[in-house]
Amino acid sequence: MTLICETQLSPQRPKVQLQFSFFRDSQILGSGWSTSPxxxxxxxxxxxSGSYWCETETVTHNINKRSLTSxxxxxxVPVSNVNLEIQxxxxxxxxxxxxxxxCSVAQGSGTVTFSWHKEGRVRSLGRKTQRSLLAELHVLMVKESDAGRYYCAADNVHGPIxxxxxxxxxxxxxxxxxLTFRAPRVQALVGDLLELHCESLRGSPPIxxxxxxxxxxxxxxxxxxxxGASFNLSLTAEHSGNYSCDADNGLGAQHSHGVSLRVTGKQDIPTAVNSQCKRSCLLRNSSTGLFAG
Incomplete structure (x- = not known):
C-alpha cells in the first residue's frame, strides 16, 4: 500500500520546502520525517487496520498542517489451493x-496455521503457525510404518482447506x-534331489x-x-563342497554364510537286506537243529 500526503502550496510561496510524516493510531510510521510525500x-x-493521517511542515518548523483521518x-484473504509436496x-x-x-498455499494473508496428517492417525503429525505461504515438516529416518497416505491443511481463521x-x-x-538344505535324508547321497532354500527375513519384494x-x-x-526362493539340484559326487546364496531387491545385495555339504555314494540297499535275511535264516535253522547248507 502507498500513502500519499497531498499538499497545495500558497501561490505566494511556491518554493517553500516541506517535510512529511505518516501516522497510524498516533504511532509514527516509517523513519519519521521525510522530504518525500x-x-x-x-x-x-x-x-x-486503524486510523491513518499525515502531517506536513516547513523545514523551518514554523508551519505545521495535519490531514484528515482515514x-x-x-x-x-482466505487461503486457497493448498498443496502437499513430498521430498x-x-x-x-x-x-x-x-x-x-x-505444505503451501497459492494465496492467503495474515498468519497461516499449517498442519500435517497421516491416514489412520487421529492426531496431526505436526502444526506450525507463521506468516508465510509455505511451511515444512521434517520426518527423520523413516521406518516401514511411515508408509501410507498423507495430506496437509492450512487455515487463516476462515476455516481449514x-x-x-x-x-x-x-x-x-x-x-x-x-541358506538351508532340504533333502530326503540326513545323509545326502548321489542321486538325491536336493532343494536349496534362500530367504531374507526383511526386505521389500521383489527379491x-x-x-x-x-x-x-x-x-x-x-x-x-x-x-524366499528355492533351487533344485540332482546330486552327484562332484556336488560336495560349500554353498551360499545372495539376495538383491535393487537396494544392495546381501550374501549368506556358507553351508557345507558332503555327498556320499549310494548304498546297495537290496544286498544289505539279503545279507540280513541269510543271517536270520541261519539262526532260525540252528534253533531247530537243522542247518542250512
Missing amino acids: ELQIPAMWTED QIRVQR PTGGQLIEGENMVLI LSRWMQVTVRIPVSHPI LYRFYHEDVTLGNSSATSGG
Whole structure:
C-alpha cells in the first residue's frame, strides 16, 4: 500500500520546502520525517487496520498542517489451493532416509496455521503457525510404518482447506539371507534331489535370489511376495563342497554364510537286506537243529 500526503502550496510561496510524516493510531510510521510525500508499505496485515493521517511542515518548523483521518481496514484473504509436496520427489523412500513434507498455499494473508496428517492417525503429525505461504515438516529416518497416505491443511481463521492425498512408500533393504538344505535324508547321497532354500527375513519384494556352489553360480530365482526362493539340484559326487546364496531387491545385495555339504555314494540297499535275511535264516535253522547248507 502507498500513502500519499497531498499538499497545495500558497501561490505566494511556491518554493517553500516541506517535510512529511505518516501516522497510524498516533504511532509514527516509517523513519519519521521525510522530504518525500509518499510512504510505501510492502505488506499489509490485519493488525495494520486503524486510523491513518499525515502531517506536513516547513523545514523551518514554523508551519505545521495535519490531514484528515482515514480509516483503513485490512481484511484477510482466505487461503486457497493448498498443496502437499513430498521430498524425495514422488514419496519413494528407503528405510532410514529423511522425508520432508512441504505444505503451501497459492494465496492467503495474515498468519497461516499449517498442519500435517497421516491416514489412520487421529492426531496431526505436526502444526506450525507463521506468516508465510509455505511451511515444512521434517520426518527423520523413516521406518516401514511411515508408509501410507498423507495430506496437509492450512487455515487463516476462515476455516481449514485440505490438500489432496499423497502416497508415501518405504522400501526396505534386504537383510542377510539364510541358506538351508532340504533333502530326503540326513545323509545326502548321489542321486538325491536336493532343494536349496534362500530367504531374507526383511526386505521389500521383489527379491532376486542367486545360488552358488564354490562361488560358481548355479542359478537364480525371484520371490515376488516374500517367503524366499528355492533351487533344485540332482546330486552327484562332484556336488560336495560349500554353498551360499545372495539376495538383491535393487537396494544392495546381501550374501549368506556358507553351508557345507558332503555327498556320499549310494548304498546297495537290496544286498544289505539279503545279507540280513541269510543271517536270520541261519539262526532260525540252528534253533531247530537243522542247518542250512
